[in-house]
Amino acid sequence: MKELIEKLLLELGEDPSREGLKNTPERVSRSLKFLTGGYWVNIDELVNDALFTDANTDEMVIVKDIDMFSLCEHHMLPFFGKAHVAYLPDGKIIGLSKIPRVVDAFSRRLQVQERLTTQIADCIQRVLKPKGVAVVIEALHLCMSMRGVEKQNSYTTTSSMLGYFKTNPSTRGEFLSLINGSQRYRT
Numbered sequence: 429m430k431e432l433i434e435k436l437l438l439e440l441g442e443d444p445s446r447e448g449l450k451n452t453p454e455r456v457s458r459s460l461k462f463l464t465g466g467y468w469v470n471i472d473e474l475v476n477d478a479l480f481t482d483a484n485t486d487e488m489v490i491v492k493d494i495d496m497f498s499l500c501e502h503h504m505l506p507f508f509g510k511a512h513v514a515y516l517p518d519g520k521i522i523g524l525s526k527i528p529r530v531v532d533a534f535s536r537r538l539q540v541q542e543r544l545t546t547q548i549a550d551c552i553q554r555v556l557k558p559k560g561v562a563v564v565i566e567a568l569h570l571c572m573s574m575r576g577v578e579k580q581n582s583y584t585t586t587s588s589m590l591g592y593f594k595t596n597p598s599t600r601g602e603f604l605s606l607i608n609g610s611q612r613y614r615t
């Protein structure tokens with residue numbers, strides 16, 4: 429990858445041997461590997477030690493305002509914002525930290541926001557088998573703000589509702605009202 433980055437710098441009209449760029453191919457390569465590290469995450473290993481039996485919890489669990497950073501697959505530019513994830517337990521709960529970890533595992537790839545949203549929901553549904561899962565992501569796409577159509581404040585919201593969140597309007601309504609005071613709206 430380092431050689432490719434060096435070639436890219438040349439194509440851009442830069443001098444890869446100048447002081448500031450000398451280690452750039454190495455840095456970019458490390459950085460890109462981190463930003464796409466989600467391809468190598470084994471989701472089952474990630475969550476399996478943190479699934480707990482709990483017959484008493486049957487109310488909605490929500491983790492909201494999870495920072496997410498991803499790369500759009502069309503331009504390889506960042507899109508970033510907040511993810512809100514909820515589930516309705518059915519005899520099992522998941523370690524809370526695993527929810528942001530699942531968000532990271534699917535964010536750190538080349539993505540479109542819609543697919544990222546469904547992958548997170550499908551993953552939680554598959555490993556936890558709850559009565560329902562809801563995921564909402566609000567994000568700003570740099571490919572729409574620093575280039576292209578150049579709109580600075582246009583957030584994109586996507587959602588994926590499974591189980592009760594899809595079939596039961598009051599469950600969906602409760603989730604949406606609980607995330608309505610989310611960080612993005614407060615700032």
Ligand SMILES: Nc1nc2c(ncn2[C@@H]2O[C@H](COP(=O)(O)OP(=O)(O)OP(=O)(O)O)[C@@H](O)[C@H]2O)c(=O)[nH]1
Pocket residue numbers: 500501502539540541542569571572575576577
């Ligand atoms: N649906 C969806 N589209 C996205 C996402 N990220 C970027 N895009 C869009 O992907 C499209 C790619 O369109 P093209 O016309 O092939 O690319 P382009 O000429 O660079 O388009 P502009 O961005 O309009 O300049 C653009 O409309 C982007 O806004 C995403 O997460 N979801």
Ligand SMILES: [Zn+2]
Pocket residue numbers: 500501502503504505569571572
């Ligand atoms: Zn893009």
